[in-house]
Amino acid sequence: MDRRQRKTREAIFAAFTGLLEQKPYASITVQEILERADVGRSTFYAHFETKDALIVALCSEIADHVFSGDPAGEATHDFSGAGKDVVALITHILYHIQESRPYLVGLLKSSSGELFMAELRHRVAQELAAELSAGIEGVPADYLANHVACDFAETVRWWMAHPDYSPEQICAFFLATTRL
Amino acid sequence: MDRRQRKTREAIFAAFTGLLEQKPYASITVQEILERADVGRSTFYAHFETKDALIVALCSEIADHVFSGDPAGEATHDFSGAGKDVVALITHILYHIQESRPYLVGLLKSSSGELFMAELRHRVAQELAAELSAGIEGVPADYLANHVACDFAETVRWWMAHPDYSPEQICAFFLATTRL
DNA sequence: CCATAAGTGAACAAATCGTTCGGCAACATA
DNA sequence: TATGTTGCCGAACGATTTGTTCACTTATGG
Numbered sequence: 001m002d003r004r005q006r007k008t009r010e011a012i013f014a015a016f017t018g019l020l021e022q023k024p025y026a027s028i029t030v031q032e033i034l035e036r037a038d039v040g041r042s043t044f045y046a047h048f049e050t051k052d053a054l055i056v057a058l059c060s061e062i063a064d065h066v067f068s069g070d071p072a073g074e075a076t077h078d079f080s081g082a083g084k085d086v087v088a089l090i091t092h093i094l095y096h097i098q099e100s101r102p103y104l105v106g107l108l109k110s111s112s113g114e115l116f117m118a119e120l121r122h123r124v125a126q127e128l129a130a131e132l133s134a135g136i137e138g139v140p141a142d143y144l145a146n147h148v149a150c151d152f153a154e155t156v157r158w159w160m161a162h163p164d165y166s167p168e169q170i171c172a173f174f175l176a177t178t179r180l
Numbered sequence: 181m182d183r184r185q186r187k188t189r190e191a192i193f194a195a196f197t198g199l200l201e202q203k204p205y206a207s208i209t210v211q212e213i214l215e216r217a218d219v220g221r222s223t224f225y226a227h228f229e230t231k232d233a234l235i236v237a238l239c240s241e242i243a244d245h246v247f248s249g250d251p252a253g254e255a256t257h258d259f260s261g262a263g264k265d266v267v268a269l270i271t272h273i274l275y276h277i278q279e280s281r282p283y284l285v286g287l288l289k290s291s292s293g294e295l296f297m298a299e300l301r302h303r304v305a306q307e308l309a310a311e312l313s314a315g316i317e318g319v320p321a322d323y324l325a326n327h328v329a330c331d332f333a334e335t336v337r338w339w340m341a342h343p344d345y346s347p348e349q350i351c352a353f354f355l356a357t358t359r360l
Numbered sequence: 361c362c363a364t365a366a367g368t369g370a371a372c373a374a375a376t377c378g379t380t381c382g383g384c385a386a387c388a389t390a
Numbered sequence: 391t392a393t394g395t396t397g398c399c400g401a402a403c404g405a406t407t408t409g410t411t412c413a414c415t416t417a418t419g420g
Contacts, residue, residue: 004366040368114294139356145358150334158326176319177327182398220399
């Protein structure tokens, strides 16, 4: 991809996430993004169809990173018990989230966070699906899967509002309050 | 309140929640609400400053109902153990939520549900604050409170998308997956 | 050096918003 | 019933924002 394209795309993302930290998504104007990113109007629309497309693209980009390079292969090599797999998996994801913090803080300010939260829940549900085979008697598997996914997503949101915790600590909090 | 006012307000709420079941909040136009509610433009703005004010009013109205008539007084008369208090409290709230289902289904369609979910989390946090005094060692009380509140709110959202469960069953699911 | 691709910025129509105002209908009170 | 008040109507308006177009400059890579 052309260097100019990357720069523009990056500038727009940066301007946008910066604005998200200050005001809710709905009240952000394309004009404001343009000015802050120092980018022409037609340039913006050459990159993104609408403001909605922009936030969708941003969410996928981050989600792709957060759930990239999963140590799934490595994890299956661990025969010492089921517990360690999960801890490794979760911690791994949390490290990637920590790297994305600059983008996520604004994105998760609850007025506009719904989109990424939904993406997060969806991906976590897939990722942790295998771990949930156990189940709890009397509780629909459906409910349980949703419960764990929401729980994880909300943990991430809480984390983004409360820095000063390590991925390992967050993982511990999550496991201490959620039955897996 | 004047009968005309009540009718108008009710018509607007009904039109609005109906539209919310069909399309996301952001894409709903004041004009659409007017037509569906069969109400004049100036009338709408006489009742609500903006579309945002409308959804805020709707959320508070529902929340007020859901958390009304709490059996807090009655619950303290229960000396048979701590467990029953919580069950009674939660079930009571869930019954009120069930009554509000017609309004909530649209309101919680995740594209626009953030506002009511936030309200719900906030109220639940207050409501269940007393029950959380126990805590879990190594987990911040802050995290725990948020965890339980989110958990309950997400349970409600799941419930609205999965009818055919009674408040008692939902309460059981909630308690089976969440440490209180 | 040149052809291609990307960015610029002004100008545009269209949609939506929130307000205003004169007139009509419903309500409450005497 | 008569009357004053309150709410609703709906057309019209200016203001904002949106997304597109176009003629132009500038950067990139062969």
